[in-house]
Every structure is written in C-alpha cells, then in structure tokens.
Amino acid sequence: MEEHIFNIEGLTHQYADGTFAIKDLSILIQQGKKIALLGNNGAGKSTLFLHLNGLLQPTSGTIRFKGKKMKYDRKALLSLRKQVGIVFQDPDSQLFSANVQQDISFGPMNLGWDRNVVHEKVQWAMDQTEVTEMKDKPTHFLSLGQKKRVAIAGVLAMEPDVWLLDEPTAGLDPYFSRQIMALLDSIHHPDKTIILSTHDVNLAYQWADEVVVMNDGKVIYQGDPVSVFHDEDILMKAHLEKPWVFEMFQALLQSRIPGEKELVPRTKEELLQKIETEKIY
Structure with missing residues (x-):
C-alpha cells in the first residue's frame, strides 16, 4: 500500500482582501x-x-503530513x-x-x-x-x-x-x-x-x-x-496547450489506426524512435 505524504481535506484559504485562493480542495499526494x-x-x-x-494556515479544512494533522506552533513548524x-x-x-x-x-x-x-x-x-x-x-x-x-x-x-x-x-x-x-x-x-x-x-x-x-x-x-x-x-x-511531442504523435497517427495499447511517446527521443521503428509517417 502506497503511503500518502499529504492528505488534504476541504482546504479553503481566504486572503485578507476577501479573495478565495483555494476553495474546498481535497487531494491525496503519494x-x-x-x-x-x-x-x-x-x-x-x-x-x-x-x-x-x-507558511499559510487554512481558513478551513485540514492538512495531514505523514498521517499527522499539521500544527502551527514553533516546534511543529x-x-x-x-x-x-x-x-x-x-x-x-x-x-x-x-x-x-x-x-x-x-x-x-x-x-x-x-x-x-x-x-x-x-x-x-x-x-x-x-x-x-x-x-x-x-x-x-x-x-x-x-x-x-x-x-x-x-x-x-x-x-x-x-x-x-x-x-x-x-x-x-x-x-x-x-x-x-x-x-x-x-x-x-x-x-x-x-x-x-x-x-x-x-x-x-x-x-x-x-x-x-x-x-x-x-x-x-x-x-x-x-x-x-x-x-x-x-x-x-x-x-x-498540448505538448508538442503529444501533438506530433497524434498527427502522425491520423494515417493509421493505433494499437489497443498504443504507447504514447513523452520525449523527443521516444518519438523519434517510434517513427523509426514503426514507420509512422
């Protein structure tokens, strides 16, 4: 089971001018x-x-770090x-x-x-x-x-x-x-x-x-x-915008039907290798 380093529940932050920068945000970070x-x-x-x-305290909501609720006293910070x-x-x-x-x-x-x-x-x-x-x-x-x-x-x-x-x-x-x-x-x-x-x-x-x-x-x-x-x-x-490698690969695939588990390249090197080995042009 993967450990969650941060567990954020219902985080909201309102600045002094009334602006809500974060609104009821919940997320798990592994x-x-x-x-x-x-x-x-x-x-x-x-x-x-x-x-x-x-550096900021929530207006409402909680943040847990390594399973423990975040505290804001000097020692905890x-x-x-x-x-x-x-x-x-x-x-x-x-x-x-x-x-x-x-x-x-x-x-x-x-x-x-x-x-x-x-x-x-x-x-x-x-x-x-x-x-x-x-x-x-x-x-x-x-x-x-x-x-x-x-x-x-x-x-x-x-x-x-x-x-x-x-x-x-x-x-x-x-x-x-x-x-x-x-x-x-x-x-x-x-x-x-x-x-x-x-x-x-x-x-x-x-x-x-x-x-x-x-x-x-x-x-x-x-x-x-x-x-x-x-x-x-x-x-x-x-x-x-879409990454250029992603867009280029999509354009190259328009001429053929992709495989069921088509591996989409994420770097320039992976794209060039795919073009060379699979002749997708």
Missing part, C-alpha cells in the same frame, strides 16, 4: 511521486505550496520545514545572506548539523547547481537565473523529504533548465517526493509521474501525464 502542478495564473498553485510548507523544502518562484523572497555560500549554509546550520557536515553538504549542493565559482559573490549582484540556482542549492543542502518548487526553470536558459531537471531526477527516489508548479506543459509531460491541474482554487484533474491532454474540457478550463 510519497515518492514526481508531480507537476499545472494551471493558469490565479489558479491557486502558489497558495497551495505555502500551505504545504506551513520547525520539524515540518526540515522535511518539506520550498523554492519560491521569486528567488529574492528566499535569498538574504551576504554572499552565496552563507545563504546556502543558513538552512543546514539551523538543522543543528556538525560544521563539517554542513560544509560537505553545502559544497555538494554548490557543485550540483554549478554555483561554486560564485560562492563569495553577494547575492544581490546575481542574475535572476543565478539566484534561482542558489535558492535551489539552499534547499538541496538540507536534503528534505519533500521538494516544493514554484516555476523552478523560469528565468533559466535551456542549459541550466536541463541541468536543474536532471538534478531533480538524480535526487528522486521512493522516499523523496517532488512537486513542481510550471506553465511549461512540455516539461510536465516529459518529466512527471503524475499531473495535478488546478483551476479557480480547485483540483480539476489528478492522474497520469498522458490522459489529461486527451481531455479538451480540462485543457480549455486551465488554459493549457
């Missing part, structure tokens, strides 16, 4: 999944992330944030130390680790995100892409059980976008859960085990990354 959270601007994705990290790391869409919301190395060290130092362990984890995180050469550089002198990589390194060094990443590749060039996604693949295993929000349907389609689509503060789809792109109603509600 441990060890790579989940892409999709939806148009204002769908409630970022607000949901802030609840999962305990400290324990939660050791296990659930968040990377904000705007890295300026996350970076505040004098230089890169100090900023990445902040989280691990607060975990109470030995200084040698902290140094080792920070050095590893900087190497993985390719920011080692700028370790002494003031964070306010960094470009947007560099800031995002430092923010990711800060969470990476803490080795949380759950990663929440809000638009992690926004502002990164194609090289570093690929590097960050490869990094997430490398750290993922059955005990690590990674949830990222993105507007990039191609990224979500290729990378995710599961897709969650939000619209108007509610979840309107949770399931595999292929079926959702067959559902025109969901795509229209959430203002989503």
Whole structure:
C-alpha cells in the first residue's frame, strides 16, 4: 500500500482582501511521486505550496503530513520545514545572506548539523547547481537565473523529504533548465517526493509521474501525464496547450489506426524512435 505524504481535506484559504485562493480542495499526494502542478495564473498553485510548507494556515479544512494533522506552533513548524523544502518562484523572497555560500549554509546550520557536515553538504549542493565559482559573490549582484540556482542549492543542502518548487526553470536558459531537471531526477527516489508548479506543459509531460491541474482554487484533474491532454474540457478550463511531442504523435497517427495499447511517446527521443521503428509517417 502506497503511503500518502499529504492528505488534504476541504482546504479553503481566504486572503485578507476577501479573495478565495483555494476553495474546498481535497487531494491525496503519494510519497515518492514526481508531480507537476499545472494551471493558469490565479489558479491557486502558489497558495497551495505555502500551505504545504506551513507558511499559510487554512481558513478551513485540514492538512495531514505523514498521517499527522499539521500544527502551527514553533516546534511543529520547525520539524515540518526540515522535511518539506520550498523554492519560491521569486528567488529574492528566499535569498538574504551576504554572499552565496552563507545563504546556502543558513538552512543546514539551523538543522543543528556538525560544521563539517554542513560544509560537505553545502559544497555538494554548490557543485550540483554549478554555483561554486560564485560562492563569495553577494547575492544581490546575481542574475535572476543565478539566484534561482542558489535558492535551489539552499534547499538541496538540507536534503528534505519533500521538494516544493514554484516555476523552478523560469528565468533559466535551456542549459541550466536541463541541468536543474536532471538534478531533480538524480535526487528522486521512493522516499523523496517532488512537486513542481510550471506553465511549461512540455516539461510536465516529459518529466512527471503524475499531473495535478488546478483551476479557480480547485483540483480539476489528478492522474497520469498522458490522459489529461486527451481531455479538451480540462485543457480549455486551465488554459493549457498540448505538448508538442503529444501533438506530433497524434498527427502522425491520423494515417493509421493505433494499437489497443498504443504507447504514447513523452520525449523527443521516444518519438523519434517510434517513427523509426514503426514507420509512422
């Protein structure tokens, strides 16, 4: 039986101005999944992330983390944030130390680790995100892409059980976008859960085990990354386009009848291999 890392029931959040960002949302999130959270601007994705990290408290409803109802006292939140790391869409919301190395060290130092362990984890995180050469550089002198990589390194060094990443590749060039996604693949295993929000349907389609689509503060789809792109109603509600690999494969299939269990390619490499081996052109 698969363990649910989060069990959310009837979650509603109303901001001080009266806006309901999340409305009676219920969802189960399984441990060890790579989940892409999709939806148009204002769908409630970022607000949901802030609840999962305990930065916001529900107006109503409950969140259970690892089977226990989430609490909001200092001790409970400290324990939660050791296990659930968040990377904000705007890295300026996350970076505040004098230089890169100090900023990445902040989280691990607060975990109470030995200084040698902290140094080792920070050095590893900087190497993985390719920011080692700028370790002494003031964070306010960094470009947007560099800031995002430092923010990711800060969470990476803490080795949380759950990663929440809000638009992690926004502002990164194609090289570093690929590097960050490869990094997430490398750290993922059955005990690590990674949830990222993105507007990039191609990224979500290729990378995710599961897709969650939000619209108007509610979840309107949770399931595999292929079926959702067959559902025109969901795509229209959430203002989503189809991934180019998916569209290309559909176009190629128009000339023949697909097999009963046709395996739909999800990457460029899988599509090219299918074209070559099955001669679907």
